[in-house]
Amino acid sequence: MNANDIGTSRISYEKGALDEATVARDPFAQFKIWLDEAVATEGLIEPNAVSVSSVAPDGQPSLRVVLLRGYDERGFVFFTNYESRKGHELDGTGKAAMLFYWGALERQIRIDGSVARISADESDKYFAKRPRGHRLSAWASKQSSVVPDRAFLEAQMREEDERFKDVEVPRPPYWGGYRVAPHAFEFWQGRRNRVHDRLAYVRDADAWKIERLSP
Ligand SMILES: Cc1cc2nc3c(=O)[nH]c(=O)nc-3n(C[C@H](O)[C@H](O)[C@H](O)COP(=O)(O)O)c2cc1C
Incomplete structure (x- = not known):
């Protein structure tokens, strides 16, 4: 697409369909099917990249991309700086939304849920597997704070590198994982003429109810 064409460019979505009769009854199983397909799709980089929303005390929502590092029946895990x-x-509201967009497959998955920090033990295990430079940057970066310039960050990195010269870099106490525990999913598959397939999974007592939403 040419940048001048954003007002007029249109793709007809033809790559797939979603059918109540054949989707998995369990949304985590359906997620796995779609994630596996995303992983297997050539040119789809970082299929585990997911937008996570949070809401400030004044009601202002914000979004950013993180990398999904694991999931199971308890929820979806990513890692970040708690400060x-x-x-x-996320700590303030205990609520989050996540969004996967896989354009190459004309698919979107929305997840709404509650969010909580994972255990220190789980975070330690993940942190220990990160490359040394990534572990150092968790110490060097006060994520989201204003810094004077790039040189300041480079200097912080050198300082941490020196500080942990002869030892394993431990996990900073303010760095770790969050788990989003879903109470609703929506799987979206683009279709022709904008008559898309949208299947929502909503928590209904101990089961998941599947509902089709109008596109
Ligand atoms: C592809 C991609 C992957 C990212 N992965 C992470 C991640 O796993 N954890 C993280 O804290 N930030 C990640 N970021 C950076 C965040 O988008 C964001 O800039 C940062 O977390 C600060 O967000 P905040 O100020 O809203 O807390 C990633 C960004 C991109 C584009």
Whole structure:
């Protein structure tokens, strides 16, 4: 697409369909099917990139992309700085929304849920697997704070590198994982003429109810 064409460019979505009769009854199983397909799709980089929303005390929502690092029946896990903007806002409301957009597959998945920090033990295990430079940057960066310039960040990195010269870099106490525990999912598959397929999974006592939403 040419940048001048954003007002007129149109793609007809033809790549797939979503059918109540054949989707998985369990949204986590359906998520796995779609994630596996996203991973297998050539040119779809970082299929685990997911937008996470949070809401400030004044009601202002904000979004940013993070990398999904795991999921199971309990929810979807990503890692970040607990003192960042998102950290404060997620801790403040205990609620989050997530959004996966896989354009190459004409798909979107929305997840609404509650959010909580994972255990220190779980965060330690993940942190230990990160490359040393990534572990150092968790110490060097006060995420979301204003810094004077790039040189300041580079200097912070050198300082931390020196400080942890002869030891394993431990996890900073303010860095770790969050788990979003969903109470609703929506799977969206683009279709021709904008008559898209939208299947919502809503928590109904111990089961998941599947509902079709108008596009
Ligand atoms: C592809 C991609 C992956 C990212 N992954 C993470 C991540 O896993 N954790 C994280 O804290 N920030 C990640 N970021 C940076 C965030 O989008 C964001 O800039 C940062 O977390 C600060 O957000 P905040 O100020 O709202 O807290 C990623 C950004 C992109 C574009």
